[in-house]
Amino acid sequence: MEQIIIHVDMDAFFASVETRDNPALRGKPLIIGALPGERGVVATCSYEARKYGIHSAMNIKEAYRLCPNGIYMRPDIDKYKAISNQLHEIWNTYASAAETIALDEAYLDVKELARDLDGARRIARTIKQRTRDELGLTCSVGVAYSKTAAKTASEEKKPDGYFEIPSAKDFVDLIIDRDVRVLHTVGEMTAEKLHAFGIRTVRDVQERQETVVRLLGKQGRWITRLAFGIDERKVTPYRPQDAKSIGREVTFQEDVNNYGLLKDVLVLLALCVEHRAKRHGLHGNGVTLKLTYFDMKGITRSRSVPDCDSADAIYQEAARLLDNVEKRPVRLVGVSIYNLSGEEGRQLTLEDYFAEARQQRNAEQKRLLTELQTRYRLDFAGHLDQIYQADTLHRTVEYMRKHS
Numbered sequence: 001m002e003q004i005i006i007h008v009d010m011d012a013f014f015a016s017v018e019t020r021d022n023p024a025l026r027g028k029p030l031i032i033g034a035l036p037g038e039r040g041v042v043a044t045c046s047y048e049a050r051k052y053g054i055h056s057a058m059n060i061k062e063a064y065r066l067c068p069n070g071i072y073m074r075p076d077i078d079k080y081k082a083i084s085n086q087l088h089e090i091w092n093t094y095a096s097a098a099e100t101i102a103l104d105e106a107y108l109d110v111k112e113l114a115r116d117l118d119g120a121r122r123i124a125r126t127i128k129q130r131t132r133d134e135l136g137l138t139c140s141v142g143v144a145y146s147k148t149a150a151k152t153a154s155e156e157k158k159p160d161g162y163f164e165i166p167s168a169k170d171f172v173d174l175i176i177d178r179d180v181r182v183l184h185t186v187g188e189m190t191a192e193k194l195h196a197f198g199i200r201t202v203r204d205v206q207e208r209q210e211t212v213v214r215l216l217g218k219q220g221r222w223i224t225r226l227a228f229g230i231d232e233r234k235v236t237p238y239r240p241q242d243a244k245s246i247g248r249e250v251t252f253q254e255d256v257n258n259y260g261l262l263k264d265v266l267v268l269l270a271l272c273v274e275h276r277a278k279r280h281g282l283h284g285n286g287v288t289l290k291l292t293y294f295d296m297k298g299i300t301r302s303r304s305v306p307d308c309d310s311a312d313a314i315y316q317e318a319a320r321l322l323d324n325v326e327k328r329p330v331r332l333v334g335v336s337i338y339n340l341s342g343e344e345g346r347q348l349t350l351e352d353y354f355a356e357a358r359q360q361r362n363a364e365q366k367r368l369l370t371e372l373q374t375r376y377r378l379d380f381a382g383h384l385d386q387i388y389q390a391d392t393l394h395r396t397v398e399y400m401r402k403h404s
């Protein structure tokens with residue numbers, strides 16, 4: 001095997017932790033997420049709750065309808081993070097590289113230590129054993145020749161499962177008649193698109209490659225390769241020192257000494273950064289504000305902000321940073337996010353579970369834009385998406401400067 005990859009995934013993580021810490025919850029349908037009566041979704045639920053048809057991401061109202069006698073709890077993210085750190089310590093012992101996907105999930109490159117499938121099997125068993133002994137929790141582990149196959153393998157025998165997929169042929173044999181959703185990156189929307197063209201299974205993808213590529217472009221090429229078991233992606237550990245950033249900046253035609261205007265420009269820059277980050281499926285874990293003063297002296301100010309990917313969050317932080325700099329005429333202003341990680345590596349925040357928080361954020365974003373439009377008599381309605389283009393952004397900013 002060219003690569004030997006383990007995918008490890010904790011079973012019903014949040015729910016298992018709560019049950020471990022409070023044995024009275026054992027054997028009961030336990031739903032972690034929003035509480036009944038709140039707007040929001042299920043984060044994780046116990047296997048007993050799944051018997052009622054409840055699953056993660058389900059609307060809490062629907063969950064309550066299905067299981068009014070369940071035990072509903074809010075997630076204790078700090079506690080889960082601490083346990084996640086302990087898990088990573090175990091995982092890192094056996095991996096030459098570990099790639100975190102979520103608090104409770106990671107890819108491990110074990111080729112070096114395992115050497116062969118037997119070795120990988122031993123490592124998998126040890127990880128499961130140590131997780132049980134040291135943390136009182138169970139996990140499911142998949143061993144395979146590729147990342148996609150490893151993830152499929154860990155899902156195969158959940159909970160407390162173990163499964164291996166040594167070759168591309170084994171992988172294809174296993175999934176050939178399954179729904180296209182089994183292929184990495186195929187979510188509900190992509191699946192619907194494919195279904196609409198009668199492409200329902202992996203076999204359909206194999207047989208109608210051209211249609212898939214025509215429908216989905218680059219993603220289509222990726223999933224046709226996957227349908228044949230081809231996935232050469234490496235386990236890439238997320239290390240802060242690897243981080244690059246995504247940013248936008250503008251230079252003014254005349255120096256700006258109006259810090260109110262600068263703050264307003266930050267709104268647009270934050271929108272551009274959000275747009276670019278979303279397009280690449282990335283989010284940052286910190287925000288940087290960059291200024292060049294009229295005398296060409298440049299400064300940057302940064303602050304770490306976990307999981308920031310919304311224009312609102314980026315703007316708020318950049319504006320706070322701007323409040324604290326020396327107020328001199330400015331020639332250039334820029335905003336960026338750094339310590340990037342992929343959507344997969346995104347750590348869940350409370351906002352993911354509470355629709356209310358998300359709606360509030362969107363409303364806040366809208367309010368900021370409306371304010372800008374009124375203040376500078378701009379009309380974004382028609383061309384907000386054009387603002388992402390460099391020349392439109394510059395023109396708009398210049399327009400704002402002149403009308404400030």
Ligand SMILES: [Mg+2]
Nearest residue numbers: 009010011104
């Ligand atoms: Mg899990």
